[in-house]
Amino acid sequence: MHSEAMLVTRGLTRRFGGLVAVNAVDFDVKPGEIHAILGPNGAGKSTLINLLSGEIPPSEGEILFRDQPIQGKSVRQTARLGIGRSHQKTNIFPRLTCLQNCQLAARVHMGGIFASWRSRAHARMVDERAREVLETCHLMARADTPAADMSYGEQRQLQIAMVLATAPSLMLLDEPMAGMGHEETAQVTTLLERLSDRYTLVLIEHDMDSVFRLADRITVMVDGCVLESGPTEQIRRSEKVRDVYLGRHHEEATA
Amino acid sequence: MLHRYPKRVAIIMLVLTLLVAVFPLWGPAVFGDQVDFIQEKLTLMVILALFAMSLDLLVGIVGLVSLGHALFFGIGAYTLALASPDYSAASLWWMLPLVIAVSAMTALMVGLLVIRTKGIFFIMTTLAFGQMFFYFISTSQFAGGTDGVFIMFRPSVTVGEATLLDLSDPQTFFYFCLGLLIAGYLFLRWLTRSYFGQVLDGIHDNEHRMQTLGYATHGYKLAAFVISGVIAAIAGMLAAMQYGFANPAQLGWHASGEVLMMLILGGMGTIFGPILGAFAYEILLYVFEHLTIHWPILMGLTIIGAVLVLPRGIAGLIIAPPGEKSADTSRRKSETVSPVDASAQPVAAQNKEG
Amino acid sequence: MDLAFFGVQLLNGLQYGLLLFLIASGLTLIFGIMGIINLAHGAMYMIGAYLVYDLTLRLGNFWVAILVAVPIAIALGLIIERLFLDTLYKRDHLYQVLLTFGLILVLNEAQRIIWGGDVHSVPVPAPFDASLQLTDNLQYSVYRLFVMGVCLALAAAIYWVIRHTRLGIIIRAGAVNRDMVEGLGINVRTLFTLIFSAGVALTAFAGMIAAPLSSVAPGMGDSILITCFVVVVIGGIGSIKGAFWGAILIGMAETFGSVLIPSLASMVIYLIMAAVLLVKPRGLFA
Numbered sequence: 001m002h003s004e005a006m007l008v009t010r011g012l013t014r015r016f017g018g019l020v021a022v023n024a025v026d027f028d029v030k031p032g033e034i035h036a037i038l039g040p041n042g043a044g045k046s047t048l049i050n051l052l053s054g055e056i057p058p059s060e061g062e063i064l065f066r067d068q069p070i071q072g073k074s075v076r077q078t079a080r081l082g083i084g085r086s087h088q089k090t091n092i093f094p095r096l097t098c099l100q101n102c103q104l105a106a107r108v109h110m111g112g113i114f115a116s117w118r119s120r121a122h123a124r125m126v127d128e129r130a131r132e133v134l135e136t137c138h139l140m141a142r143a144d145t146p147a148a149d150m151s152y153g154e155q156r157q158l159q160i161a162m163v164l165a166t167a168p169s170l171m172l173l174d175e176p177m178a179g180m181g182h183e184e185t186a187q188v189t190t191l192l193e194r195l196s197d198r199y200t201l202v203l204i205e206h207d208m209d210s211v212f213r214l215a216d217r218i219t220v221m222v223d224g225c226v227l228e229s230g231p232t233e234q235i236r237r238s239e240k241v242r243d244v245y246l247g248r249h250h251e252e253a254t255a
Numbered sequence: 256m257l258h259r260y261p262k263r264v265a266i267i268m269l270v271l272t273l274l275v276a277v278f279p280l281w282g283p284a285v286f287g288d289q290v291d292f293i294q295e296k297l298t299l300m301v302i303l304a305l306f307a308m309s310l311d312l313l314v315g316i317v318g319l320v321s322l323g324h325a326l327f328f329g330i331g332a333y334t335l336a337l338a339s340p341d342y343s344a345a346s347l348w349w350m351l352p353l354v355i356a357v358s359a360m361t362a363l364m365v366g367l368l369v370i371r372t373k374g375i376f377f378i379m380t381t382l383a384f385g386q387m388f389f390y391f392i393s394t395s396q397f398a399g400g401t402d403g404v405f406i407m408f409r410p411s412v413t414v415g416e417a418t419l420l421d422l423s424d425p426q427t428f429f430y431f432c433l434g435l436l437i438a439g440y441l442f443l444r445w446l447t448r449s450y451f452g453q454v455l456d457g458i459h460d461n462e463h464r465m466q467t468l469g470y471a472t473h474g475y476k477l478a479a480f481v482i483s484g485v486i487a488a489i490a491g492m493l494a495a496m497q498y499g500f501a502n503p504a505q506l507g508w509h510a511s512g513e514v515l516m517m518l519i520l521g522g523m524g525t526i527f528g529p530i531l532g533a534f535a536y537e538i539l540l541y542v543f544e545h546l547t548i549h550w551p552i553l554m555g556l557t558i559i560g561a562v563l564v565l566p567r568g569i570a571g572l573i574i575a576p577p578g579e580k581s582a583d584t585s586r587r588k589s590e591t592v593s594p595v596d597a598s599a600q601p602v603a604a605q606n607k608e609g
Numbered sequence: 610m611d612l613a614f615f616g617v618q619l620l621n622g623l624q625y626g627l628l629l630f631l632i633a634s635g636l637t638l639i640f641g642i643m644g645i646i647n648l649a650h651g652a653m654y655m656i657g658a659y660l661v662y663d664l665t666l667r668l669g670n671f672w673v674a675i676l677v678a679v680p681i682a683i684a685l686g687l688i689i690e691r692l693f694l695d696t697l698y699k700r701d702h703l704y705q706v707l708l709t710f711g712l713i714l715v716l717n718e719a720q721r722i723i724w725g726g727d728v729h730s731v732p733v734p735a736p737f738d739a740s741l742q743l744t745d746n747l748q749y750s751v752y753r754l755f756v757m758g759v760c761l762a763l764a765a766a767i768y769w770v771i772r773h774t775r776l777g778i779i780i781r782a783g784a785v786n787r788d789m790v791e792g793l794g795i796n797v798r799t800l801f802t803l804i805f806s807a808g809v810a811l812t813a814f815a816g817m818i819a820a821p822l823s824s825v826a827p828g829m830g831d832s833i834l835i836t837c838f839v840v841v842v843i844g845g846i847g848s849i850k851g852a853f854w855g856a857i858l859i860g861m862a863e864t865f866g867s868v869l870i871p872s873l874a875s876m877v878i879y880l881i882m883a884a885v886l887l888v889k890p891r892g893l894f895a
Contacts, residue, residue: 053467079469087467093460096453104457107450108469123450166468320703368883371890374702375646376846379838380886386835387879394875508835512710519707549722555714562708563696 006031006170006200007052012061012071014047021047023224024061029170034192034201036211038235039221045204046088048221049172052202053085054078065170080109084168086159088175088204094148098139098158101147102130105165130165137161137191153184160191170200177207189214212236220244258447260525260574267573268527275301276433279426294425295497300537301432302493305439307517307529309486314515315524316447317479318459322378322511323385326365327484329506330358331491333392336404336501344408347422354492355485362484366477385508393503403502406495422496432493436530439486443526446482455479516558522570531569613744618864624753626860627760631815632833633840633852634767635808641847642780642804645694646702648709651834652716653809657682657816658825659724662731671734675817679810686809690802698801717828726827731820756818763811764853771849780804780849836863839882845892854894 005028014022022044029035037045050056052063054075063071070078075085093101106129110122134140137157142150147158156176163171176192177185189210192201196214205211211218212232219229220241228238235241274281278297282290310324334357339345369380392398409428412420422428446452457465458472465472495501504510513536520539521532539557543550565571636650660681664674689712697705732738737752771777779800816830823829840859844851859878866877873880885893 055467074466075463076466076469076471079467085467087464091461091464091467093457093464095456095460100453104453105468162468314703318701320701320706322706368886372886375640375644376842376891378646378702378706379842380882382835383839383842383879383882387876387883390875390879394872508831512706512713515703515707515710519703523703549718551714551718552722555711555718558711558714559693559708562704562711563693566700566704 004031005029006066007202008062008064009052010062010064012048012051012063013059014044014051014056015059020224022051022058025221025224025226027219027226027229029200029202030217031200032196033216034196034203034214036203036205036215036218036232037221038205038211038218038241039227042223043221044224045221046174047224049085049174049202049204052078053083053172079166079168082167082169083172084163084166084170085172086163086174086176088178090152090155090159092147092155092158092162095146097144097146098150098154099130099134099143101158102133102161102165103127105162106130106133106167109166129167133161133164136164136194138187153180153187156180156184157188157191160188164195164199168199170202171195172202174204175206176203177205177210185210258444258452258526260527264527264570264573268530271531272433272437276430278429291425294429296537296541298425298429298432298497299494300534301429301436302490302497303514303517303537304530304533305432305436305493306487306490307514307521307533308436308439308443308526309483309490310514311518311523311526311529312443312446312479312483312486314518315526315528316452316459317455317476319476319480320378320515321381321483322508322515323365323381323383324483324487324514325506325508325510326381326385326388327358327362327487328491328494328510328514329388329392329501329503330354330361330484331488331493332495332501332505333398333404334358334488335410335492335495336406337398339406339408339410341407344411347410347412350410350492351489354488358485358488359481362481363477366480366484370473370477370480382508382511385506385511389503389507392506398501401503403500405500407499409496428496432497435489435493439489440526440530443486447526451475451478516554516561518568519558519561519566520568522568522572522574525570525574528568528570535569613747617743617747617749618868619861620749620753620757622861622864623857624757624760624860625864626857627757627764628815628819629833629837629840629860630764630853630856631760632812633837633844633856634764634849635811636837637841637844637847637849637852638780638804639808640841643694643698643801645697645805646705646709647805647808648706648834649689649712649716650808650812650837651830651832652713652720653682653685653830654812654816654819654833655720655828655830656685656716657813658731658820658829659720659816660813661817661820662729662825663724665731671731671821675814678817679814682813683806683810685813686806687802689809690805694801694805713831717830721827728824728826730824733821750822752821756822759818763814767849836878839878841892842882843885843893845895848892848894851892851894855892 007029009025009027012022012025012027013020025048027048037048039045047056051058051071054070054073054077058071061071062069065078065081065083068081070081073081093104096104103126106126110126110129131140131143134143137160139154139157139161142154147155150158156178160173160176163173173192177188180188185207192203192214195201203211203215215232217230218232218235220227220235222244227244228235228241230238275297278294282293286293306324306328309327310321313319313321313324331354334354335345335350338350338353365381365384369377369384372380393401398404409422411418412422420427420431422431447455454465454470454475457470458475462472491505494505517532517536518529519532520535521530522528540550540554543553546553561568567574632650632654636647639645639647639650657678660678661671661674664677665671668674668677693708693712694705697708733750733752737750737755739751740748741751741754742748771780836859840852840855843858844853844855858881862877862881863874867874870877889895
């Protein structure tokens with residue numbers, strides 16, 4: 001069974017002092033799927049992503065990535081294993097150009113620790129890879145623009161491009177559309193749709209329309225626990241989910 | 256894109272370098288019989304410029320504030336002093352590699368301990384290691400205790416039997432130091448513009464992001480620490496040749512503080528700024544010392560003033576003169592938060608779940 | 610080394626450690642809450658000692674001198690915080706280092722201008738100017754015991770404030786996550802002024818009560834500053850508990866180091882620091 005899933009967690013728990021942010025979560029991601037995590041504020045979604053990417057160690061439980069335990073590994077190590085992540089906050093290098101940001105990301109995965117001192121051929125490979133991801137993310141026109149000068153939506157897309165440049169096999173995206181307008185949200189949704197052919201994605205997102213359009217499966221979290229997990233249709237129709245989460249979400253939205 | 260400055264920077268630096276380089280031509284006319292003394296001062300400024308520049312790699316480029324950098328300056332000075340024979344000149348061909356090796360080893364050992372610390376912690380640990388070495392040297396018999404060690408002869412630079420450079424000649428020594436400063440500058444300029452430099456910039460902006468991308472940031476920081484330490488040690492070696500002795504005062508924490516002052520005066524993160532800063536500091540020091548015996552008060556107030564009103568130093572004035580409206584401020588080193596984190600983030604996004 | 614001698618060294622180490630704690634706790638509070646590295650902290654210690662030396666001469670009584678000197682020290686802290694540090698909170702540590710280094714130069718030189726470069730001593734005040742006869746040739750100063758008592762009382766007071774008051778909650782929160790302090794809905798400006806003045810008052814007070822034990826000399830703040838840095842690094846930044854145990858450890862290490870291995874005495878505390886960094890890079894109590 002495990003060989004089917006790319007990433008599996010068993011009894012994953014994280015406590016902060018007395019607070020249990022993530023409580024005995026069993027969760028799995030199948031290769032090639034877009035797996036969205038839904039839940040109200042404070043449900044532990046970001047903490048879960050942080051556990052998966054090695055940002056923080058779990059208090060208890062196991063994380064298996066391709067059947068290998070990875071709990072306790074650092075972000076750098078998980079990145080090297082092929083888990084790329086983007087942050088909720090825009091997290092790019094503002095002084096570098098769009099292209100340089102992607103080169104920086106690409107370079108580390110195309111050589112050893114001092115990859116920065118490689119040959120010309122290596123430099124060309126890095127450059128090609130960087131341009132390729134910019135192409136994918138429709139940012140080619142902005143290649144030589146300093147990241148600080150780009151619009152907010154473009155910066156968020158650049159962040160996804162940088163994760164892509166690290167050639168991950170699993171991407172963890174924490175609210176990639178946070179703070180975007182409708183048009184930009186639609187753009188990024190299309191981008192993620194296209195990526196889903198080639199990548200496995202775990203996605204935290206508040207924009208319901210995008211989530212239901214994109215996700216193959218959805219896991220709903222409440223108070224650190226998994227409320228329900230299953231195919232998108234199942235979650236859409238689930239009464240439990242509607243009561244606990246969607247209802248509350250609608251109240252918040254209309255309030 | 257990064258570390259590229261307006262043309263006038265290159266022009267100003269070239270003119271100043273030329274002015275310093277041809278000092279023997281115009282010096283006597285301006286300073287009269289003071290000329291030898293001034294030339295000695297000038298040599299010292301060149302040496303301190305190399306020292307300050309080495310620290311800029313750590314402080315300005317990587318963003319690691321070291322308050323123990325004089326440790327490496329002292330290592331260079333003491334290595335030369337202790338390895339030189341008493342009654343003859345050492346060979347520079349031996350001394351230079353020795354200084355590099357000893358300082359690189361020390362920087363590696365200290366670096367392995369301090370590089371894992373951050374921010375204020377890094378400041379305190381570098382300061383403490385600097386002091387540890389200071390006490391070690393000033394209480395050690397072999398290093399002459401608080402008196403230090405004298406160097407009777409400057410190292411020789413020979414090829415076979417022929418003397419290539421006579422470093423005991425003040426003029427030759429002056430050009431030797433100037434040559435090393437220029438070489439050091441070109442090296443650091445190349446380094447900061449290389450991919451390696453790009454990674455260092457990335458670490459300065461957002462180390463955590465670099466780790467998320469998969470960079471072993473500690474390795475890069477350690478490398479920068481060692482390179483910076485070795486260059487500082489070479490400057491220290493030159494200083495020991497210039498003074499004719501190595502002394503514990505050269506490696507105390509006040510010396511580390513002074514070189515930081517040169518950085519702030521000159522403008523950090525620019526590599527060329529600290530050169531200007533070293534000259535400015537030494538000139539100010541000279542002026543203040545002549546004004547009053549209580550010159551440290553003036554120096555202290557100058558530094559406080561520089562921090563408050565001129566945080567980018569002289570280099571900042573040259574890159575973006577106050578009268579000229581800079582087209583894009585974000586392109587320059589941001590000294591506080593990066594503009595993306597601070598302002599581009601809409602309120603809605605910040606309020607969502609953390 | 611016989612038992613009595615050992616006991617005396619133990620007391621000396623404890624007394625020195627407790628004194629270090631007073632200074633280091635101010636230093637670590639200022640970082641923990643304000644995120645400021647204050648290099649001029651040692652200079653405040655020196656100012657405290659000189660104030661009490663000067664005022665004892667003028668007023669003729671050590672205790673009155675302390676009563677007058679403490680408010681002066683607090684005022685000095687207030688002025689420095691409002692005048693200089695106010696602009697530095699949002700800026701890089703480098704600027705804090707440089708500004709407070711500038712302050713050291715100014716304060717050290719001001720001390721020379723006002724009190725000169727000589728070394729002075731302050732007589733041990735009554736009623737503690739006596740010694741306990743331990744053995745035939747060993748005696749222990751009552752004043753040292755008094756200093757220990759005062760330091761312990763202050764440590765207990767600090768502990769109580771941190772455990773049982775709202776200010777304490779803020780301080781503990783700040784040590785873990787400084788950004789959280791601003792989220793607690795308190796007047797950060799006032800809090801910072803309070804913390805800084807309290808920190809300065811603690812270190813200046815330490816300088817005052819230490820004055821009769823050692824000489825009052827120019828530059829005395831520099832060496833104590835660096836020792837306190839070591840204390841804070843060992844204990845963990847922002848941790849008062851860490852500052853306490855770090856201070857006791859360093860007090861003992863320095864006292865016994867100078868008795869047992871005089872050749873390495875000045876190095877001992879740094880070697881301990883290196884060892885701690887190797888095992889716990891964030892300090893023992895972080």
